[in-house]
Amino acid sequence: KDYQHILTSRFESKDPEKPASLGVGLIELNQPKSLNSLSDALFEDLIDAARVFDKQEDIGSIVITGKGKAFAAGADIPEMSTKSFAEAYNSNMFSQWAEFKISKPIIAAVNGFALGGGCELAMMCDIVIASPNAKFGQPEVNLGIIPGAGGTQRLIRAVGKSKAMQMILTGEMITAEQAERDGLISKVVESREVLLEEALKIGYAIGEKGPIAIRMAKECVNAAEEMNLEQGLQFERRNFHALFATSDQKEGMGAFLDKRTPVWKNE
Numbered sequence: 001k002d003y004q005h006i007l008t009s010r011f012e013s014k015d016p017e018k019p020a021s022l023g024v025g026l027i028e029l030n031q032p033k034s035l036n037s038l039s040d041a042l043f044e045d046l047i048d049a050a051r052v053f054d055k056q057e058d059i060g061s062i063v064i065t066g067k068g069k070a071f072a073a074g075a076d077i078p079e080m081s082t083k084s085f086a087e088a089y090n091s092n093m094f095s096q097w098a099e100f101k102i103s104k105p106i107i108a109a110v111n112g113f114a115l116g117g118g119c120e121l122a123m124m125c126d127i128v129i130a131s132p133n134a135k136f137g138q139p140e141v142n143l144g145i146i147p148g149a150g151g152t153q154r155l156i157r158a159v160g161k162s163k164a165m166q167m168i169l170t171g172e173m174i175t176a177e178q179a180e181r182d183g184l185i186s187k188v189v190e191s192r193e194v195l196l197e198e199a200l201k202i203g204y205a206i207g208e209k210g211p212i213a214i215r216m217a218k219e220c221v222n223a224a225e226e227m228n229l230e231q232g233l234q235f236e237r238r239n240f241h242a243l244f245a246t247s248d249q250k251e252g253m254g255a256f257l258d259k260r261t262p263v264w265k266n267e
């Protein structure tokens, strides 16, 4: 499909020792002139492309990154600047972000600024890695607004109250290194040049596993943010039981016992 604001492509592992059975879908935010500001039109492309990859059986995970010097510098300021309360309220502005529900793992490869909605987008992904030059922040208060796509909710879960408050109330950015220390991201890669490669490596590692188990694991981890411990443990255990109804479980354990590589069927 021809998108106006993003680029999409797909990658397959070329490692002969570890042939991942599933490929990785790549989405590159491609409005570098406005630092990939997240206009409604860009977000529409993004959600559409993610849904398309989610449906493709030979894709195991999705990587999102940005072209140019930003991952995304936030919602599009010109687009928002003249909106009235009634317009924002009546259109339920940014409610489409809550529709970003994708069953396959999404890796954010943060290549530069991840600010406002850009930081929120990264936090909506499942794994976040970043290049050393990346910067994270929720600068909305500089504009007389607050985060509007989960920043006040997800940041506190990621880094705790004091750090979340400091970022949200001062609007100050943190470095990639600080973001890793704070637990906002899982890794700072060595350089900008290897960022995509590293993200794809994670994607290939995921693509070697049983796809039903991968999607179920994501669902269970995400459930931890919604459920209390008792419910979460029950949800996990029931899903665990359900996997014994899949042929991939028989294949995975059978392959281990036969000392061979499993061949997944996604069933």
Ligand code: HXC
Pocket (backbone or CB within 6 Å): 033, 034, 035, 037, 038, 073, 074, 075, 076, 077, 078, 094, 113, 115, 116, 117, 118, 120, 139, 140, 142, 143, 146, 147, 148, 149
């Ligand atoms: C639209 C943006 C933009 C944005 C940058 N640009 N951020 N356009 N929306 N969010 C544009 C600039 O206007 C400029 O356009 C071009 O990108 C390059 O940016 P510069 O400012 O010249 O670059 P630099 O000096 O390097 O500064 C980078 C920056 C700064 C620190 C990231 O651009 C900045 O502070 N941007 C705003 C970040 C922000 O406030 N984000 C939160 C938005 S609110 P021209 O035409 O002049 O070259 C938000 C709410 C979330 O996200 C709600 C839920 C989605």
